Amino acid sequence: MTRTLAWGALLLALGVASARAELQFDVFVGYGSSGGADGIVREAGWFPVACEVFNDGPTFDAVFELSSRQLGAGQTRRMAIELPTNTRKRFSFPMFAGSRYASWDARLLDTRGQVRATREDLRTRDLGWETYLLGGLPNSFGGLPAFPQAKHNRPEQQPTVARLSVEQFPENPIALEGLNALYLNSAKAPDFKVTQAQALVTWVQAGGHLIVAPDQITDITGTPWLASLLPVEFNAVVPRRSGGILQNWIASGAALGREGGASGLSPVPRTPGLAPGQPRAPAGTEAGPYSRLAADTAFEEAELPVFEGRVRDGEVQLALLGAPLVVSAPRGRGLVTVLAFSPEREPFRSWTNKTWFWARLCGIPGEWFGDSARNLYGGWSLDAVFGAMIETRQVRKLPVEWLLVLLVVYLGVIGPFDRWFLKKINRQMLTWVTFPAYVVFFSLLIYYIGYRLRAGETEWNELHVVDVLPRGEQAVLRGRTYASLYSSANARYRLASEQPTATLRSEFLGPAGGRQESARVEAVLKQAGFEADVAVPVWSSLLYVSDWEEAAVTPLTTHLTRDPTGRLSLTLQNRLSRTLTGLHVVAEGRVHELGEVPPGQPKTFTLESGSGRRLAEFLAPLHQRFLNAAQRRQRAFGGSDTEFLEPSPAALVAVSLISQGSMGMAAVIGGARAFVYPAGLDLGDVLERGQALVFAWDPGQAPVSASLARFKAPRSTKNTWLRLAVPVVGRGS
Incomplete structure (x- = not known):
């Protein structure tokens, strides 16, 4: 008997393991999510949710469901998908960050309502509304841009870079609007699907900031949608020594964020984008970190491979011996910035000040990396x-003065008036009748007032x-x-x-x-x-x-x-x-x-x-x-x-x-x-x-x-x- 039970338990375990192996279900919430609680979301912004389902079992029709745990509010999304045997489905859609510290549950159900897979309590890393968020599509793992580490201990105010992937890149431009900017290595551009490229172009024209670094010239010439966006045509690679040019350009970042200096909004031609609504530093304050950086002699003496070419339009932000290094051009309401070198290759990759280069390129004031965090709080929604403007005029609110009058009258009636009246007629025991009558009368009165104030079509x-x-x-x-x-x-x-x-x-x-x-x-x-x-x-x-x-x-x-x-x-x-x-x-x-x-x-x-x-x-x-x-x-x-x-x-x-x-x-x-x-x-x-x-x-x-x-x-x-x-x-x- 014991041996039979043991074999039964083993077969059951093998069956469960087989069922789990037949269905792979992964959900990625936020920018740069790997399926855990590492996806990044900005307050009051849109963010992508990506899902990947691999079905190695029998064919079935499924319903994907993502729901917020916010009580009484939040969002729930459902989507019907077909899952034939041995197929992998990827899809994504935008969600809105309507609350801080949100938690999400994802389920995969079949047509009978049976839960086939779940991912519960999915969380994200929340950034403050003003905090800069850069998305990155590098060609190498170590090529992801990075910002300097802030000295304060407020992680929601640390300018952040999220690693993206082409496989999970949104096909809806609204899902990209939580980013201030996006870094794209040209080697990744040919891998984009048509819908992903269209989403990226639309996002730029609607106000996004795209930063492009070339890997190979053929990456650009062989990708028409990217070539048409760029303000530069590259034709050759020439080694050049920076000679302190890049270091001096970083030092000019000391003026970022001051009144009358660089803009605090995103994006502008001379100083590429800051977060929407980002506050400026008061005039005359010292932005410190940019101007105090020590030079890296080894980098300045090393030869930097520079892509030479013709500038079609836009403005040269930085040049080296007459050759443009950074060129920016407006595209609709947005901005495209092109680097004439690869930041993922040496000697830039080993440069000690490369994090400050990215901060300067994105136009982030130095005070965001200082000792003290900004004490930012509150804010009403523009909704x-x-x-x-458009709410019905049929509804009116009871003025607080009339509410106080109604309360005083109610207390006066159930207290002094009731006592005086019953004493005058010498029927104090009738209070068991009059008190409920007063409650019913005032309840009907309040309902009538509410009806008159709020009822309509x-x-x-x-x-x-x-x-x-x-x-x-x-x-x-x-x-x-x-x-x-x-x-x-x-x-x-x-x-x-x-x-x-x-x-x-x-x-x-x-x-x-x-x-x-x-x-x-x-x-x-x-x-x-x-x-x-x-x-x-x-x-x-x-x-x-x-x-x-x-x-x-x-x-x-x-x-x-x-x-x-x-x-x-x-x-x-x-x-x-x-x-x-x-x-x-x-x-x-x-x-x-x-x-x-x-x-x-x-x-x-x-x-x-x-x-x-x-x-x-x-x-x-x-x-x-x-x-x-x-x-x-x-x-x-x-x-x-x-x-x-x-x-x-x-x-x-x-x-x-x-x-x-x-x-x-x-x-x-x-x-x-x-x-x-x-x-x-x-x-x-x-x-x-x-x-x-x-x-x-x-x-x-x-x-x-x-x-x-x-x-x-x-x-x-x-x-x-x-x-x-x-x-x-x-x-x-």
Whole structure:
């Protein structure tokens, strides 16, 4: 009997081991994840989730599920996949970091709902909202860039490099938006799939910073998408001694982050990108580490293999004996920087100051590596501002004064009044009847007040914020759809999108709101888009946000020139079939309100020097209203008038430039942030590059396929806000 049990246990163990061997299930959460808790995620940013499944057993249809452990909120994603025998499936999708220290559970289920594999309690390494994050695709294991180690003990403020792989590289450009920059060795470019290359190019044009180092010239010439991005054509390799040129360039990093010096936003041509909203050091402070570095004599005397070539466009940041070493060129709203040498080869690989080279190239102020960490805290989510613009006006909040009056009356009735009344009629024992009656009366009164204040018809309001990224006659539309849903009953509503890159999340409340999301979102990912059923409590309003991008015909073409007198001339052509209104142009520190643009023929506007309003004066009152609305929107009581904002063109210009003016320095004043927001939403970096911004209002319209609602609401609105970055042609006198 004992021997039979032993054989049975052995066979069972072998069966379990065989079943485990038949199915390999790995989930990688965050940038640079190896499947453990090492993936890197930035606060209030997008990040990739990659999954790899190998099925060596019988064929079955599976459902992949990833869910957050955040109670009452967070995100859940499901995806149906087919798993034939002896197949390996890889897929990835973007997720939003709506809370700090999040934990995720991944499951693989079959069609009967049986769990076939799990990965539980998946965690990530969280970075602060301002902290610089560089992704790396080196050609060798030791070729990954690195930053200097900060002397403070705040790991969330340590500028970080995440090792990426081509196999897990995202095919959705939104998943790359948590990166400040990406380093790419040219040897990796030929391995990219078409969808991965398209995602990378779109990310750059939408504001990303790509740093490319050549390994072989044929890597570039044989990869058309990469060759078209680069501002340099290489033709030969020549050995040259640096002679201290690189050391001196690093020392110039002492000016980074100062007011009037290098920019604190990403990316600018002269000083490639810092984190969005990154605070500057006060003028006159010493950035120290860059200027105190000791020279490496062995490196300066060694011969550095330099790729020579022709600079097509852009600006030479650093040259050696007339040969460019670092060249940067704008691409749409983003930036491409090319190194004319390989940082993965000797002598650069052994250079003692190479970590500071990467910090200088990425434009990180030296104070980020100092002894004391920044005391940064708080910050309202910019979602609250958009919510205040489109939230239903049917709901009102009870002023706190009336709440206090109601409380005083209630206490007075159940206490002194009840005692006086029963004593007067000499029926004190009736308190067992009167007290429940008072409770019922006031309960009905409170319900009636709530009904009068909050009851209404189901309402759906959409605001589409669309960045137009021109590609010749075509364009890529990078959109953010903000949708407010008010429910007249406890109900579930269906939301969906057919755009391949579309995502869905609920409102991010920000650090000041508890570092979480407002509601749980469960979405089923499709080949093109997603489907979701969202639950909204009775008489409540919830905000949902969908990020997306799609190719389309350019809705608005622009051309901005400067004549010898310094006067700007803007030519616009509205290529839509309807009039665009609320036209605003921001250029050279001034805001110009230009009215409307009819469809069809080009229209030219002249912007005289000194005309328009100063940008700081234009933004200051609006930004203060945004802050007040965001604070009051989270309160349960209070007057509603102060928390609503009208989605006017002026307000949308201001929210698109939230880092400028008084809000731009909010993170320096006592360490308290004003707002936090995902990368790409703020356009202040465009102005700091010397370009102009054109805004236009398309009322009552939504981009094709951008509307989310798959239900009919008695009340609804939709509007679109177009945003374009425009270079200035001509230098004037």
